[in-house]
Amino acid sequence: MTQSFISDIVFMVALGIISTAFWLIASQNKIFNSARWFGVAFALAASAVILQKLSTGVQVWQFGRILYGFLGTSATVMAIIGVLAYYKAPINWKLVFGFLTVVLVANWFVQSVSTDIVLERAVIHIPNMLNHIFATYVVFSYGPRKTLEWILGGVIVFGVLFFLSNPIIVSIIHSIGGVNEVEALANFDWVWEAFGVVFGLSNGLLFILMFVRDMFARTRIDGLSGLLNRKTFEDEMDSLLYRTKAGKCAGSLVVADLDHFKQINDTYGHGQGDKVIVRFSELLLSCAVGDVIVGRLGGEEFGVFLPGCDLTSAQEFAQAICQVFHQEKFDVSGPQLLQSASFGVAEYSADEPVSGLFTRADVALYQAKVKGRNRVCVAAPPRKNTGAKHAGFVQKNPVAA
Numbered sequence: 476m477t478q479s480f481i482s483d484i485v486f487m488v489a490l491g492i493i494s495t496a497f498w499l500i501a502s503q504n505k506i507f508n509s510a511r512w513f514g515v516a517f518a519l520a521a522s523a524v525i526l527q528k529l530s531t532g533v534q535v536w537q538f539g540r541i542l543y544g545f546l547g548t549s550a551t552v553m554a555i556i557g558v559l560a561y562y563k564a565p566i567n568w569k570l571v572f573g574f575l576t577v578v579l580v581a582n583w584f585v586q587s588v589s590t591d592i593v594l595e596r597a598v599i600h601i602p603n604m605l606n607h608i609f610a611t612y613v614v615f616s617y618g619p620r621k622t623l624e625w626i627l628g629g630v631i632v633f634g635v636l637f638f639l640s641n642p643i644i645v646s647i648i649h650s651i652g653g654v655n656e657v658e659a660l661a662n663f664d665w666v667w668e669a670f671g672v673v674f675g676l677s678n679g680l681l682f683i684l685m686f687v688r689d690m691f692a693r694t695r696i697d698g699l700s701g702l703l704n705r706k707t708f709e710d711e712m713d714s715l716l717y718r719t720k721a722g723k724c725a726g727s728l729v730v731a732d733l734d735h736f737k738q739i740n741d742t743y744g745h746g747q748g749d750k751v752i753v754r755f756s757e758l759l760l761s762c763a764v765g766d767v768i769v770g771r772l773g774g775e776e777f778g779v780f781l782p783g784c785d786l787t788s789a790q791e792f793a794q795a796i797c798q799v800f801h802q803e804k805f806d807v808s809g810p811q812l813l814q815s816a817s818f819g820v821a822e823y824s825a826d827e828p829v830s831g832l833f834t835r836a837d838v839a840l841y842q843a844k845v846k847g848r849n850r851v852c853v854a855a856p857p858r859k860n861t862g863a864k865h866a867g868f869v870q871k872n873p874v875a876a
Contacts, residue, residue, distance in 0.1 A: 483524065486672050490521035498853035500686045503618030507689070513682055519550035529772040544582040544599040544633060551606040552677070558610055562617035592660075593649055595816060606774040607631050623688065627681050630674070637674055638759060641667060663730070699749060700756035708770025708778055713829060715782045724780045726823040727789030730795070730836045731755075733775035734815045734848040750805065751814055758800055762792065773834050778836075786822035786853055793818040793851045799848055815849035824856050831857060842860040 497514035501507050522547035536804045552575060557567050578598075585595040611631045618624040644667075648659045695707040703711060716726060733739075733755060740748040752775065759779060772778045781789050801815045819840025821832055835854035843852040 487521050487524050487624040490517050494518045496683055509557050509560035510686055512553050516553035519546050541582045541586045545579045548578045548602045551603045554726045555606055555610050558613050564613055564617045593642055593646045596645045600638040600641045604635055607634040623685050630677055655863050700752055700771045702756050703770035705772045710778045711768045727784045727786055728832050728836045729779040729789055729793045729820050731777045731816050731818045734817055736775040789820045790853050793820050797851055817843035817848045818851040821854040
């Protein structure tokens, strides 16, 4: 049993494990369906490696050689479909099937008609190079500018050069010729395949990391609004409050509740209600800078924690959101929808528990509702040794409803 044979077995097993991992990811939730395409891609890649080894030097396996080139290119095409699906980009199925048909015919030609080794390598690897050029475009056009995307883009660009290098280097070796041509080609193929193993596994692991990142984000992010969910908001707030305590600087909590939200759902439908939540979330995010954290606390209730922000500044922040949101116009059929929100603001007091800060902000929010909605109320500081239980409120700059 040669070292090359053992390395081939290890590579195929690794491809199979990665393919299985993608299928398991896809089974977790329908939003990860794009992982199935990567599962298919790595299964095809493993099949291509098997066919390559079975058909090497065996004339009767000429058909296996044709399938090897076709399956290798099909694997990269499936991966690109996975990339498109992952980033929710459009897929041109006619182009996909047309491209695969041309690749299949070209592989049949170089295996059945042509004896030019350089042409054979070009037919096998140039389509993969083109696939990677397109994949680079997709990642940088549709993907976010995040660390994993930059790394993935760099790896894919390497793939462009990697697949282009094969026919070029084979052409150079073939043009030199000589008695050592066969040995030189064999040595080059061994090195190139070793790089191919690293490259293929790197791509798979990067996309697995991206799906894991998305899974982790789903445990932190509210699906509709894109804001932090309540648990994550409270965890992040705890962390920022710890820094606030350490730095002896102010921090304030703003809680907001959309006015008459049930009536919106009943009158215009839940779809319109979702649009209102999304728009309000976008407005909060657009005004949040630095370490400010924004979360959806549940239903139509939202929270914003402003570290290093005193009560007056936090009240001004809430007042600005209140005024801008009330001026929003939503495209609905029937009576014009004029939406508003009520706000409660509380400034962190030294050694106050998080629950006390929330309670005072909620008290202020309740008073904003009582006073007519579409306004901001701020909580008075907690009374010494009485906690948040006796927190008062002060109405600030009400907006005419």
